Amino acid sequence: MGSQHELPLDTPILYLKVEEAFAGLTAKERHYAHHLSRASWWGGFIVLCQTSPESPVIFNLLTRLLRSQPLDTLKEVAIGKAGFTEDEFKSLMVYYSCLAFNLGNYLGFGDRKFVPSVSREKLESLIRASKASLEAPEVMEDYMSHALGPMYDLQENKKFLGMPPGGVTMYFTPNCTQVSSDYAYFYRK
Secondary structure, eight states, X not given: OOSTTXXXXXXXXXXXXXXXXXXXXXXXXXXXXXXXXXXXXXXXXXXXXXHOTTHHHHHHHHHHHHHSSOHHHHHXXXXXXXXXXXXXXXXXXXXXXXXXXXXXXXXXXXXXXXXXXXXXXXXXXXXXXSHHHHHOHHHHHHHHHHHHHHHHOOOGGGSBBSSTTTSBOSSSOTTOOHHXXXXXXXXXX
């Protein structure tokens, strides 16, 4: 871990095994669980959009990358073609897991931005060598052009969620400041 904005390599990743529980449901309960899951998926995307401008694009980029091929073959590509170490590949999995868990690239507790522990150059190399890029190179290049810069950006005003100009927020318009927010709160009272 190089900085407070990188996630520890020993961050646990837990896998949910739902097959047994799902098999114990009635047909009506399975149908309900399916639609509740779909609603949660789309609602989660709204939260990504509310977290930071780059969160939904980063999520789409990495989700497409990770869904394009089995994880073990993607790991082989990462190590064999993109120059990743085992730890760097694991750190990418930790990054994606935390992105999905927090529904954005800022921690839910502390509002601190987190960035991948693997270099941008290696990540670009992996994405370009992946099956996702072979299948849709224009889409992946577009995602990269919009996601990678902001993903790694640790300018002072990007390190934490908060009111501009000191932080990042998607809850207010860009021209809203702490002063105008305080005024609106005071005026409502």
